[in-house]
Amino acid sequence: xxxxxxxxxxxxxxxxxxxxxxxxxxxxxxxxxxxxxxxxxxxxxxxxxxxxxxxxxxxxxxxxxxxxxxxxxxxxxxxxxxxxxxxxxxxxxxxxxxxxxxxxxxxxxxxxxxxxxxxxxxxxxxxxxxxxxxxxxxxxxxxxxxxxxxxxxxxxxxxxxxxxxxxxxxxxxxxxxxxxxxxxxxxxxxxxxxxxxxxxxxxxxxxxxxxxxxxxxxxxxxxxxxxxxxxxxxxxxxxxxxxxxxxxxxxxxxxxxxxxxxxxxxxxxxxxxxxxxxxxxxxxxxxxxxxxxxxxxxxxxxxxxxxxxxxxxxxxxxxxxxxxxxxxxxxxxxxxxxxxxxxxxxxxxxxxxxxxxxxx
Amino acid sequence: xxxxxxxxxxxxxxxxxxxxxxxxxxxxxxxxxxxxxxxxxxxxxxxxxxxxxxxxxxxxxxxxxxxxxxxxxxxxxxxxxxxxxxxxxxxxxxxxxxxxxxxxxxxxxxxxxxxxxxxxxxxxxxxxxxxxxxxxxxxxxxxxxxxxxxxxxxxxxxxxxxxxxxxxxxxxxxxxxxxxxxxxxxxxxxxxxxxxxxxxxxxxxxxxxxxxxxxxxxxxxxxxxxxxxxxxxxxxxxxxxxxxxxxxxxxxxxxxxxxxxxxxxxxxxxxxxxxxxxxxxxxxxxxxxxxxxxxxxxxxxxxxxxxxxxxxxxx
Ligand SMILES: Nc1ncnc2c1ncn2[C@@H]1O[C@H](COP(=O)(O)OP(=O)(O)OP(=O)(O)O)[C@@H](O)[C@H]1O
Ligand SMILES: [Mg+2]
Numbered sequence: 001x002x003x004x005x006x007x008x009x010x011x012x013x014x015x016x017x018x019x020x021x022x023x024x025x026x027x028x029x030x031x032x033x034x035x036x037x038x039x040x041x042x043x044x045x046x047x048x049x050x051x052x053x054x055x056x057x058x059x060x061x062x063x064x065x066x067x068x069x070x071x072x073x074x075x076x077x078x079x080x081x082x083x084x085x086x087x088x089x090x091x092x093x094x095x096x097x098x099x100x101x102x103x104x105x106x107x108x109x110x111x112x113x114x115x116x117x118x119x120x121x122x123x124x125x126x127x128x129x130x131x132x133x134x135x136x137x138x139x140x141x142x143x144x145x146x147x148x149x150x151x152x153x154x155x156x157x158x159x160x161x162x163x164x165x166x167x168x169x170x171x172x173x174x175x176x177x178x179x180x181x182x183x184x185x186x187x188x189x190x191x192x193x194x195x196x197x198x199x200x201x202x203x204x205x206x207x208x209x210x211x212x213x214x215x216x217x218x219x220x221x222x223x224x225x226x227x228x229x230x231x232x233x234x235x236x237x238x239x240x241x242x243x244x245x246x247x248x249x250x251x252x253x254x255x256x257x258x259x260x261x262x263x264x265x266x267x268x269x270x271x272x273x274x275x276x277x278x279x280x281x282x283x284x285x286x287x288x289x290x291x292x293x294x295x296x297x298x299x300x301x302x303x304x305x306x307x308x309x310x311x312x313x314x315x316x317x318x319x320x321x322x323x324x325x326x327x328x329x330x331x332x333x334x335x336x337x338x339x340x341x342x343x344x345x346x347x348x349x350x351x352x353x354x355x356x357x358x359x360x
Numbered sequence: 361x362x363x364x365x366x367x368x369x370x371x372x373x374x375x376x377x378x379x380x381x382x383x384x385x386x387x388x389x390x391x392x393x394x395x396x397x398x399x400x401x402x403x404x405x406x407x408x409x410x411x412x413x414x415x416x417x418x419x420x421x422x423x424x425x426x427x428x429x430x431x432x433x434x435x436x437x438x439x440x441x442x443x444x445x446x447x448x449x450x451x452x453x454x455x456x457x458x459x460x461x462x463x464x465x466x467x468x469x470x471x472x473x474x475x476x477x478x479x480x481x482x483x484x485x486x487x488x489x490x491x492x493x494x495x496x497x498x499x500x501x502x503x504x505x506x507x508x509x510x511x512x513x514x515x516x517x518x519x520x521x522x523x524x525x526x527x528x529x530x531x532x533x534x535x536x537x538x539x540x541x542x543x544x545x546x547x548x549x550x551x552x553x554x555x556x557x558x559x560x561x562x563x564x565x566x567x568x569x570x571x572x573x574x575x576x577x578x579x580x581x582x583x584x585x586x587x588x589x590x591x592x593x594x595x596x597x598x599x600x601x602x603x604x605x606x607x608x609x610x611x612x613x614x615x616x617x618x619x620x621x622x623x624x625x626x627x628x629x630x631x632x633x634x635x636x637x638x639x640x641x642x643x644x645x646x647x648x649x650x651x652x653x654x655x656x657x658x659x660x661x662x663x664x665x666x667x668x669x670x671x672x673x674x675x
Pocket of ligand 2: 042043044158
């Protein structure tokens, strides 16, 4: 059992609350990705698990053991740093052996374990080299190798791919997933890249300014963002948000936005009327906004082609801009033309304008 | 990283290729470069090259004490100096002086630097204190130590008397004089080693230590596996500088012992000084100075050679 459990964990640096009352459980053998913008406290969370920092409040469990106050070396975790933190004066073999040497693993056993890890990561031919003689991707694998040699209970990875170029990053992403499948170890993986989070995590945890915003499977988080922050952070380009006023139209409720009205499904309408909100934020992802015979009028501003798709920018009647992703083979759109926008009801998200939280 | 000249041939390089080495543009650039170099070249010429050549030249002559008769005796002078008991004993004294001051200076400097590298409140005050001897001149420091080492009123002997060991004639006892001078010198050098090593410590990435901690390394293992290897270029640099300083020391010896007692502190530079300005043996002094120059040259080369392989120079 090697779950990691945070119970009300808070960490401050002076006036900055780096981690704010974190409650989260990383399940045994799970690959959980912690994602959020720069400075939101991701690294701090990892450091708290590793024991490099101690929380100001709250409890951290690894497995069934409370680790508050336990030395880093006794926590049975391995960490891959963003900078890799390889020892430049040691060969790849010595680097990978290091955690074994400090634990006085006998020589033959060390050679076997390093050999296995090197085999797994394709480092066998590089064991005699120094880090300065390796490419970025190879260094990254050595750092991984140093982490996996001693089979820790939990892997902590702090943006391990951020120093790689785009192509290598995509490839290594796949390799990491494969590695996790083979090793079956709990991984807490930090990134600020939402694509990385979506593709790698069995679950993702979204953080902002020290506070956990939402935890769930990637699809779940994408389909039902818990608040405005998550809606805009996950997905690219970000979710369109338009403020509208709630109006009664016959039996049901609609939201009036500049240029038209957005009808609400009965259960959404129920939530809105229950809270007796006069205004809501309407969120629609660019990929769900169709330029079709919809209820909201807008003007074409600009359409660009990305090869595999087109992105159109439209102005609502009050000048607000919204973005839509469209197929390349659709009708041509002239700049300045009037169009009608629409989105399927299940793709319309509503948020409380005061708190930003999801409605329904 | 691209080097400063860039990877692709510039228009200027192409022009060189067309017009050859002595094109007008090339010559003009050369002249410009020489003009820029000339001020520092002039300084070197006046204060380094000329004295060096003049010294070697003087070493070929023997002069009478009044500097009137100069007789050419050529390389015999150098052989004579090399064989003389005085020079050999000076060499021995200087060797032991280096043995006493260099390792102690390194170890103490490293210890202080490690202490001051801790992240504790008020550390900046300690750093300032440890660095402060850099601001005191050799003369001031020597006079201060003259007081500390004074057999009757000095604090060292006070301590020794109180603890029942009895007073030591630090500067007059042939057994202790070199050690006393070495003590002063080590103290004088300390701020230099401290500052250089502290700066070296500060360039070691914190994450390397943190990674080692997670991987199970204790304080000693982190010191051996991270600090020492990462610091080795800096330690090596300090080693060279301290050794050279030991071979060049003069001021503290002039003030504390004047080379005595029984020439036990007569290091090479002091011997050169005595020969030149007390005995007026200009030629002998010059020959000794040339040997000193060669020793320092060889020392530096040997140290570079030997330590190069065991030193890690960044990635
Ligand atoms: N040692 C420290 N002293 C003071 N403030 C700190 C310290 N470490 C982190 N912080 C602050 O805590 C907050 C969270 O930092 P953290 O490094 O965890 O962010 P992050 O999410 O990892 O960001 P990034 O994506 O840029 O790495 C930031 O505001 C940062 O300035
Ligand atoms: Mg970080």
